[in-house]
Amino acid sequence: MASTPTSALRIGLIGAGMIGSVHAEAYRHIPGAKLAGVWDADLLRAEKAARPHGATAYARREDLLREVDAVDICLPTVFHLENIEAAARAGKAVICEKPLGRTVEQCDRAIAACRAAKVPLLVGHVLRFFPEYVALRANILNGSLGEPAVARLRRVVCPPGPVGSWYWDYGVSGGCVFDTGIHDLDWLLWTLGRPRTVYGVGHFIAPQLKDVALLTLTWSSGLLAHLEVSWCHDTFSTSYEVSGSEGLIECDLQDAVALRVVSTAGGATGGSAVPESPLAKSPYQAELEHFIEAIRGRAKPIVTPEEAREAVELANACLQAVKTREVVELPARKGSRKPKAGAKGGKRMPAAHPE
Amino acid sequence: MAKKVRIAFLSFAHMHANGYAGELRALPKGSVEIAGIWDRDAARAKKMAKLLGTKAYAKREQLLARKPDGAIVCSENVLHKEDVLAAAEAGCGVLCEKPLAPTVADCRAMIDGCAKAGVPLMTAFPCRFLGTLMRLKERVDGGELGQVLAVSATNHGRQPGGWFADPKRSGGGAVMDHTVHVADLLRWLLKQEFTRVYAAAGFNRFALTRKAVGKRAVDDAGLLSLEMSGGTVAALDCSWSRPAEYPTWGDVKLELIGAQAVARLDAFRQRALLASKRTGKQVELFWGDQAQGGLGGAFVKVLAEGLAPPITGEDGLRATEVVEAAYRSIRDGSPVVLAG
Numbered sequence: 001m002a003s004t005p006t007s008a009l010r011i012g013l014i015g016a017g018m019i020g021s022v023h024a025e026a027y028r029h030i031p032g033a034k035l036a037g038v039w040d041a042d043l044l045r046a047e048k049a050a051r052p053h054g055a056t057a058y059a060r061r062e063d064l065l066r067e068v069d070a071v072d073i074c075l076p077t078v079f080h081l082e083n084i085e086a087a088a089r090a091g092k093a094v095i096c097e098k099p100l101g102r103t104v105e106q107c108d109r110a111i112a113a114c115r116a117a118k119v120p121l122l123v124g125h126v127l128r129f130f131p132e133y134v135a136l137r138a139n140i141l142n143g144s145l146g147e148p149a150v151a152r153l154r155r156v157v158c159p160p161g162p163v164g165s166w167y168w169d170y171g172v173s174g175g176c177v178f179d180t181g182i183h184d185l186d187w188l189l190w191t192l193g194r195p196r197t198v199y200g201v202g203h204f205i206a207p208q209l210k211d212v213a214l215l216t217l218t219w220s221s222g223l224l225a226h227l228e229v230s231w232c233h234d235t236f237s238t239s240y241e242v243s244g245s246e247g248l249i250e251c252d253l254q255d256a257v258a259l260r261v262v263s264t265a266g267g268a269t270g271g272s273a274v275p276e277s278p279l280a281k282s283p284y285q286a287e288l289e290h291f292i293e294a295i296r297g298r299a300k301p302i303v304t305p306e307e308a309r310e311a312v313e314l315a316n317a318c319l320q321a322v323k324t325r326e327v328v329e330l331p332a333r334k335g336s337r338k339p340k341a342g343a344k345g346g347k348r349m350p351a352a353h354p355e
Numbered sequence: 356m357a358k359k360v361r362i363a364f365l366s367f368a369h370m371h372a373n374g375y376a377g378e379l380r381a382l383p384k385g386s387v388e389i390a391g392i393w394d395r396d397a398a399r400a401k402k403m404a405k406l407l408g409t410k411a412y413a414k415r416e417q418l419l420a421r422k423p424d425g426a427i428v429c430s431e432n433v434l435h436k437e438d439v440l441a442a443a444e445a446g447c448g449v450l451c452e453k454p455l456a457p458t459v460a461d462c463r464a465m466i467d468g469c470a471k472a473g474v475p476l477m478t479a480f481p482c483r484f485l486g487t488l489m490r491l492k493e494r495v496d497g498g499e500l501g502q503v504l505a506v507s508a509t510n511h512g513r514q515p516g517g518w519f520a521d522p523k524r525s526g527g528g529a530v531m532d533h534t535v536h537v538a539d540l541l542r543w544l545l546k547q548e549f550t551r552v553y554a555a556a557g558f559n560r561f562a563l564t565r566k567a568v569g570k571r572a573v574d575d576a577g578l579l580s581l582e583m584s585g586g587t588v589a590a591l592d593c594s595w596s597r598p599a600e601y602p603t604w605g606d607v608k609l610e611l612i613g614a615q616a617v618a619r620l621d622a623f624r625q626r627a628l629l630a631s632k633r634t635g636k637q638v639e640l641f642w643g644d645q646a647q648g649g650l651g652g653a654f655v656k657v658l659a660e661g662l663a664p665p666i667t668g669e670d671g672l673r674a675t676e677v678v679e680a681a682y683r684s685i686r687d688g689s690p691v692v693l694a695g
């Protein structure tokens with residue numbers, strides 16, 4: 001990245017929670033950008049995130065917006081729109097965590113606001129920067145698999161927050177399907193295009209911190225995909241397998257531990273293993289670096305706002321399928337129309353999901 | 356000691372027959388005898404008879420007239436019913452290869468026929484005898500997982516070709532061939548019945564299928580979504596998606612997501628990897644084991660001791676019920692409700 005520190009883009013971080021801290025750390029390694037300020041409803045958090053980077057913590061968003069060139073929004077999903085609009089009004093470029101919004105309507109308004117203010121909008125679909133998913137995509141597009149037939153994706157994590165956190169408010173986060181599954185849904189859209197139908201089964205039991213869904217997607221081409229997504233595992237893990245007419249490619253993160261250091265200091269009774277899969281550049285850093293280049297007009301964005309919107313549309317269709325336990329058909333062309341549930345189908349049973 | 360049990364083989368169309376024959380031969384000397392082999396393919400009957408040191412029969416009735424105690428039916432799926440009913444009428448206990456039959460109606464007729472003849476009917480679900488599955492069952496039964504919320508399963512395979520790729524003889528493709536193992540395992544492990552089935556399939560998706568089927572359309576990719584009476588939801592990938600270049604035939608994998616624990620089982624994970632000029636590509640060598648005597652041994656025990664079969668005809672029917680519902684769902688594009 002050719003830019004000199006003096007011309008570094010001043011970034012205002014909005015939201016200093018889990019992912020906000022990851023972004024703050026990533027900027028430290030990006031020469032073209034500097035974390036200048038942090039704003040969070042919780043000022044202590046803002047201060048904690050700002051301090052190690054020599055950034056300023058702000059108590060008011062307006063003050064932050066005056067001091068930066070671009071914002072990076074890392075708030076709970078339902079607050080994305082309001083903050084995108086505020087940044088756009090202030091003429092600031094916008095980086096926003098995925099999902100762009102909780103609803104397609106929120107996405108439309110966010111896109112319209114940025115378009116009207118002529119500021120770039122870059123949405124953090126970070127899977128597009130994970131080397132194993134980039135390799136998967138490349139080997140589908142280069143024909144190694146022939147015609148893709150069955151894609152299997154798996155993304156399991158431990159409960160992302162305690163009881164009462166916004167993650168367990170289904171209407172706010174959309175649960176694991178919407179918040180976590182959207183990574184793979186975006187990857188599917190990006191690589192294999194728009195599915196025709198979605199179906200799914202699952203359970204969302206907030207008081208027990210259990211959320212899991214098993215989704216089936218179909219394409220007009222005959223392609224099928226399965227996505228397993230869960231918030232009830234002990235640790236984060238992903239895997240994929242795509243088979244096609246001429247081949248198969250698979251990768252399981254649990255088998256991709258390149259370095260395992262096991263302490264033996266505990267004697268015979270044990271020690272803890274610290275597994276690693278080291279990369280010179282974290283996918284988050286690669287993503288933000290690219291976004292900075294895009295804001296500077298030196299790179300064509302790898303993620304467009306319309307694609308981020310389509311991922312939200314698809315993720316909501318998946319939620320609807322799991323909730324209604326019916327097949328949901330996606331409208332053939334992109335539109336803001338709500339996906340419609342399959343008219344046919346069996347008798348309804350009590351839904352495992354909140355309405 | 357119980358008397359020597361005499362077992363007839365009705366067809367070697369399904370390659371599992373070789374496995375069952377091997378299991379019988381491994382049983383203690385004097386406990387079992389292969390009474391003879393009949394096959395619609397006379398040459399195959401002769402070849403197998405020679406290999407197993409027994410006699411080949413040109414007619415099924417000739418072999419059944421020898422009054423064997425039991426018959427192992429490994430014919431093409433659509434012929435199971437005919438062969439099972441013939442064996443039952445001759446007074447033989449029957450072990451029938453999975454799927455018991457391609458339709459629930461045929462399964463029902465087979466169960467009724469065997470009941471009327473007063474002979475035991477056992478369905479061949481060999482996965483229940485794998486060491487890995489037995490251990491998983493032990494731990495599920497022990498309550499370690501708590502309530503099982505969801506199961507993500509695969510039973511992948513390579514296109515088997517031959518009659519498997521001809522729905523007129525097999526009753527269907529991958530959905531027919533690879534749904535019943537996991538359907539049975541889920542019922543067995545969780546003690547629940549299936550209540551709702553959704554399935555999506557792909558036809559002639561893989562090069563190996565295209566080569567095997569000619570002009571026919573055969574489902575070789577399939578994804579099932581299942582709901583069970585106790586609230587467990589499940590997904591199964593039954594695709595024949597392994598290319599010829601893949602180091603192994605396929606898999607049986609189950610991930611059980613429980614309220615207290617997650618269990619991830621790869622039934623054939625106990626394996627070594629061999630790369631050799633002799634094999635031409637990498638191959639995986641399974642070194643895990645199964646219950647003493649396996650499925651064949653269990654069948655002999657049923658006959659020798661007059662026990663009820665550990666896997667019944669009803670079990671076979673329940674698995675076929677899922678297959679039938681899956682094909683209906685594939686046709687209609689919507690989920691199918693089962694009585695449960």
Ligand SMILES: NC(=O)c1ccc[n+]([C@@H]2O[C@H](COP(=O)([O-])OP(=O)(O)OC[C@H]3O[C@@H](n4cnc5c(N)ncnc54)[C@H](O)[C@@H]3O)[C@@H](O)[C@H]2O)c1
Binds near residue numbers: 016074097124
């Ligand atoms: N790309 C990824 O891999 C990834 C990973 C995790 C989260 N995310 C996304 O990032 C976003 C944030 O997730 P998180 O895990 O960091 O959440 P978090 O709960 O850890 O952090 C949210 C922060 O926002 C602050 N906040 C909440 N409401 C606010 C408001 N109205 N105004 C100002 N501040 C407010 C909170 O004080 C907190 O510091 C979500 O959209 C999530 O989906 C993306």
